[in-house]
Amino acid sequence: MKVKLMMEDGVLPLRVPPQMSIYADQHNVIHLVQSMVSSLAVDQPQDPIAYLLLLLQDSSVHVPRVVLMGPPAVGKTTLAGRLCADLGAVHVTMETLLEDPSPLGEEARHHALKQQEVPDDLLVDLIQGRLKQSDCFNTGWVLDGLPQTRLQARSLQQGGVIPKHVVLLDAGEDVLLERHRGRLLDPLTGDVYHEAFVRPCDEAVARRAEKRPDAREGALTADLQRYRCKVTGLSSAYRHILKTVDADQPPDDVYQQAVAFLRTRRCSRTPRVLLLGPPGSGKRLQAKMLADKYKMVDVCCSDLLGWAEADPSSVGEEVRTYVQHNRTVPKNVTLKVFQERLDRPDCSQRGWILHHLPCDLQHAKNLMDSLNAPNRVFFLELMDDVCLQRTMMKHSLADPSVHTAPYDAARECDDNTRTVTNALGVYRTHTAGLQCAFPDGVHVDADQDPQRVFEALDKQLTIQTYTH
Structure with missing residues (x-):
């Protein structure tokens, strides 16, 4: 373990004795420090000392911070919505970020209207800005399909956005294509369903739900190829807190596996x-x-x-x-x-x-x-x-x-x-x-x-x- 001692001429590395590493492992000190520094960087309070003292007494250290990844049509949005409803967390998607009224949101919408990818630095700033808001800080958040690349993940980590759990949903291309063909959209709420896989429980919703007009298999295949190129690097950024869940099973089973994982707590132990x-x-x-x-x-x-x-x-x-x-x-x-x-x-x-x-x-x-x-x-x-x-x-x-x-x-x-x-x-x-x-x-x-x-x-x- 190493800490840094600030000197007038720069930074001097100070080696901590091995017994400190043992103590940190036994009492979960590293995890506690990571959680507090992460919260400090995201919220940026005016009085950091008073803030940290309150944080130690408050349950906000234990709020959910989840990244949900997976290919298109794998069921991320459905799972994220259910998790947020049960955990009381904020559901953060690309669509909700584009609703940001700030100049950053306006710039991102400009790219989206031109069907251009939002630049990495702009997207990272949008995510950080959203997670600084009090609802995300107090009740936790689920990032749905974000970040999208390893570079974005690293930038978020450097900015203090450190998830506690990362769930990667995965399924074969044939399964994803089948789900894409049967996709239904509720025009009133924007919720997504499926003709056979996830049907609406409410009959009124079932009657008004309609097939998405942009259900083009060619576009999905291209999106899948782009995803496969990025997922390895993205997963490596979160490899120590990541669980892969097979999405080719009933939604309740997928949900139960995800919830069981979210109930675990990562201990940062030196192996x-x-x-x-x-x-x-x-x-x-x-x-x-x-x-x-x-x-x-x-x-x-x-x-x-x-x-x-x-x-x-x-x-x-x-x-x-x-x-x-x-x-x-x-x-x-x-x-x-x-x-x-x-x-x-x-x-x-x-x-x-x-x-x-x-x-x-x-x-x-x-x-x-x-x-x-x-x-x-x-x-x-x-x-x-x-x-x-x-x-x-x-x-x-x-x-x-x-x-x-x-x-x-x-x-x-x-x-x-x-x-x-x-x-x-x-x-x-x-x-x-x-x-x-x-x-x-x-x-x-x-x-x-x-x-x-x-x-x-x-x-x-x-x-x-x-x-x-």
Whole structure:
């Protein structure tokens, strides 16, 4: 964690001790600060100190702030309207923004009348201006189909518009085309219905509802293509607070899934992930994939001694002394190296994913008693015969035998088999102790395609990021 100390000559970064990060995680400090700063930036009160004191005592910290995304005809407006009615939030759409009587609204209407896209900076200013108004601040808001691009999302975040939840509705193109064909519009209220999917409950509404005059499939197909080009970048801007909901199901089911998600609260925790498992279970690969996605530091304990040997610190000097004399580095020195690496600023700020350590119950206890205790632990489960098969295959691919005599190749294979078998035996000996040290560890079946293992781990990480 890092804060900034203001100096006359500029800004000086001040490193916060690791124990502060632990405290912030335990008491949800980061989430509280984010909520308050976001509200402060949006409302911009005359007396910010008094405002923040009131905010701490008020329930407005918990008002809904929702972004609802999805392709055209997926049902965003219907869901947003229902959510706003139940939550008491303000429904913000492009249409309502264009009703803004200010010069910004007039400029946006000018673009709309010419069938031009509203420029990013203008749209961002419109959204920020709308969310500053007291109704949005006091009761919350649902942005329906806004923002539309990753750039807009980033600009809103920089301006203090930070949603608590983002719901992405998704459905296949054939489903969207079918819904588009059966769309009905209530000319009196502007509400949208569907001939078969969402029929009006009121008979008077059903009689006056009519098909939209602009229901052109070609236009919808073009809109879908534009959406597909933008959705990946847009989703990435909100990836840590986003839930995708399959919209190809009854509206009540879609609504219930969205509401269940909105009832969760995001905890901004620095990820400290521990991967445990036997040789061949894929710890290194899964760690790399997760680190790439969440920008964590990939800490492989089998590589730590090489890192320490090249490090100018006192611990590095200690390691070099053993390596230069071809002596095995003692366990206590290895643990020093491990703690030194996790104390570095990149690990403290971005979080880390650790594998190939701890090796036994004592190592695990030392880790849990330190300032670097993990907050997510996974056991990759794999049978011994599969571990042996995978590891031997890795050996043969990574270092194919150069020997021509059959007995040389056989002896090399036997040596590798014994090495792997011994490593498996050591792991199995300490498995019960490790499971005792980490009783809340999640067990994941590693005997499947690596992508499926990654998805299982990723799902659990997402689940643990939210609490009710």
